[in-house]
Amino acid sequence: MGIDIGNMLTKVVVLDGDEVIASGIMDTTGNVGSEIDGLVEKVLADAGLEREQIGAVARTGGGAELVEGCDIVEDAVNCVAAAGAYYLPDINMVVDVGGQSITSMLLNDDGDVVNFMRNDKCASGSGRFLEVMSHAVGVGIDGIDEAAQGASAPVSISSQCGVFAESEVITHVNAGEEPADIVSGLCDAVASIVSAQARKFSQGDQYTLTGGVARIEAVAGRITEKMSGQFHQFPHDPRLAACIGAALLAGLDDLV
Amino acid sequence: MPFAGIDVGSLSAQAVLIEDGRTPMLKSIGVRLLSRSIRVKPNPLDSARTVMGELLEENGLSWNDITYCVSTGYGRDQVQGEGLAQSNVSEISCHGTGAHALAPRVRTIIDIGGQDAKVIRMDSDGDLVNFVMNDKCAAGTGRFLEVMSRTLGVGFEDLGPLALRARGRIELSARCSIFAETEVLHYLQKGMDQHDLAAGITKSMADRVMALARRVGVEKEVMMTGGVAKNVAVRAELEKMLGLRMLAPSIDPQLMGAYGAAVLARRARENL
Numbered sequence: 001m002g003i004d005i006g007n008m009l010t011k012v013v014v015l016d017g018d019e020v021i022a023s024g025i026m027d028t029t030g031n032v033g034s035e036i037d038g039l040v041e042k043v044l045a046d047a048g049l050e051r052e053q054i055g056a057v058a059r060t061g062g063g064a065e066l067v068e069g070c071d072i073v074e075d076a077v078n079c080v081a082a083a084g085a086y087y088l089p090d091i092n093m094v095v096d097v098g099g100q101s102i103t104s105m106l107l108n109d110d111g112d113v114v115n116f117m118r119n120d121k122c123a124s125g126s127g128r129f130l131e132v133m134s135h136a137v138g139v140g141i142d143g144i145d146e147a148a149q150g151a152s153a154p155v156s157i158s159s160q161c162g163v164f165a166e167s168e169v170i171t172h173v174n175a176g177e178e179p180a181d182i183v184s185g186l187c188d189a190v191a192s193i194v195s196a197q198a199r200k201f202s203q204g205d206q207y208t209l210t211g212g213v214a215r216i217e218a219v220a221g222r223i224t225e226k227m228s229g230q231f232h233q234f235p236h237d238p239r240l241a242a243c244i245g246a247a248l249l250a251g252l253d254d255l256v
Numbered sequence: 257m258p259f260a261g262i263d264v265g266s267l268s269a270q271a272v273l274i275e276d277g278r279t280p281m282l283k284s285i286g287v288r289l290l291s292r293s294i295r296v297k298p299n300p301l302d303s304a305r306t307v308m309g310e311l312l313e314e315n316g317l318s319w320n321d322i323t324y325c326v327s328t329g330y331g332r333d334q335v336q337g338e339g340l341a342q343s344n345v346s347e348i349s350c351h352g353t354g355a356h357a358l359a360p361r362v363r364t365i366i367d368i369g370g371q372d373a374k375v376i377r378m379d380s381d382g383d384l385v386n387f388v389m390n391d392k393c394a395a396g397t398g399r400f401l402e403v404m405s406r407t408l409g410v411g412f413e414d415l416g417p418l419a420l421r422a423r424g425r426i427e428l429s430a431r432c433s434i435f436a437e438t439e440v441l442h443y444l445q446k447g448m449d450q451h452d453l454a455a456g457i458t459k460s461m462a463d464r465v466m467a468l469a470r471r472v473g474v475e476k477e478v479m480m481t482g483g484v485a486k487n488v489a490v491r492a493e494l495e496k497m498l499g500l501r502m503l504a505p506s507i508d509p510q511l512m513g514a515y516g517a518a519v520l521a522r523r524a525r526e527n528l
Contacts, residue, residue, distance in 0.1 A: 030442065030445070030446075100435065121431055121432060122393070122431070122432045122435075123432050123434035123435055124432075128434060128435070128438075129434070132434060159392075160392060160393075161392060161393045161394050161433075162394075162432070162433070162434040163394035163399050163400075163403060163433045163434060164371065164394055164399070171298075174298075
């Protein structure tokens with residue numbers, strides 16, 4: 001079992017070997033330490049398992065210390081990289097866009113992380129950025145793909161700062177621009193910010209995208225357009241990458 | 257006949273008229289100063305026309321009474337292009353000129369506006385030596401304080417006095433304004449003291465400004481200009497970190513850009 005306490009979402013998966021047999025996602029709250037039990041119970045029920053049948057539990061993510069009773073604690077970078085490298089052995093880079101961070105990880109042939117870059121100091125380009133911006137257009141983060149369709153003249157968002165970009169978006173809304181054009185411009189802005197970081201690893205020419213933002217087609221598609229390398233689709237819900245990676249590492253640990 | 261300066265900022269626009277000799281309101285420099293400040297309009301031209309138009313009307317004057325006008329700030333070239341000003345000068349030069357005219361001893365200006373922060377170094381003649389600017393990130397600008405005061409549920413002007421009354425200080429770990437907003441909301445939900453949070457916000461603001469100031473170096477005397485200079489707690493925190501007392505400008509620090517523009521207008525006229 002893997003548990004990932006992200007800045008915005010908390011995820012739980014149960015693996016049998018390398019197969020995801022059950023998973024669950026909830027919002028990360030201030031009480032995640034107690035609320036996690038409910039999610040774990042639900043995932044176990046979906047998997048048809050009892051807690052005692054779980055070989056090992058690994059936790060990861062920014063809030064990992066809030067959850068008790070785990071066998072191992074893994075760094076999120078290692079978990080995401082492990083998941084990417086396991087399912088996609090040909091890749092040499094994972095680009096993870098989470099709720100509050102953008103991380104590019106360069107992998108060697110063994111799938112180990114040889115270098116990584118992370119921006120978690122600033123909301124620019126993160127899921128939180130998209131959430132604030134899409135809210136300003138009156139579209140939820142889940143409605144972005146639909147809202148971005150049919151854009152004819154995407155607006156240009158020049159600010160990287162979330163606060164300044166929000167003002168730009170509001171100006172566009174007040175100017176009566178089409179929501180599709182604004183949302184499309186937003187997706188483009190996020191894709192530019194993410195790819196600007198990832199492109200610094202010029203060796204990373206075989207890559208996958210993980211994290212919640214990778215799930216938004218309108219953003220993921222634009223990132224792949226801006227990147228020069230070959231994109232490999234992560235075979236599971238990309239939000240679960242770190243969690244699955246944690247479970248894979250827990251499985252390895254259990255064998256030792 | 258008055259000399260004029262118009263400064264259109266990101267959040268507010270200022271107009272200043274100065275007149276030599278008559279009724280010295282600013283005794284130290286023997287100049288009569290009239291001013292007005294408004295919230296900006298969607299376009300800089302409207303802001304400039306409105307703020308100066310209102311100032312003139314208020315004082316029974318018309319555009320024709322202006323001898324020479326210099327525009328600065330957003331759309332300063334447009335403002336000149338429309339004939340509202342005879343020339344335009346960068347905000348950096350205007351703040352430098354204004355501060356130097358008021359206090360010739362000033363060598364460093366910390367100008368924090370609505371959406372940017374600048375640290376400007378000048379020589380003894382008031383000429384620009386070097387400057388650094390942050391206009392990419394809201395942290396360390398007036399916008400950060402605006403977002404934070406809204407999050408705390410207090411007025412922008414109340415944040416400084418609130419912080420001064422704090423007994424403790426809750427330091428923010430986030431630099432990013434968006435993350436800091438989440439952090440402050442979280443502390444408020446936990447019932448943390450509003451004063452202590454205001455003090456933490458002040459500290460975060462001062463930290464960002466100091467990081468900028470270190471890049472260009474700080475030389476005495478130091479003057480703070482721009483809207484954020486009115487925040488007493490940020491001023492006090494910066495003085496503590498710099499280990500010096502800053503010069504207090506004899507005019508509203510938010511008017512410094514427009515005042516400097518008006519001083520340059522007078523000089524331009526003298527040189528004609």
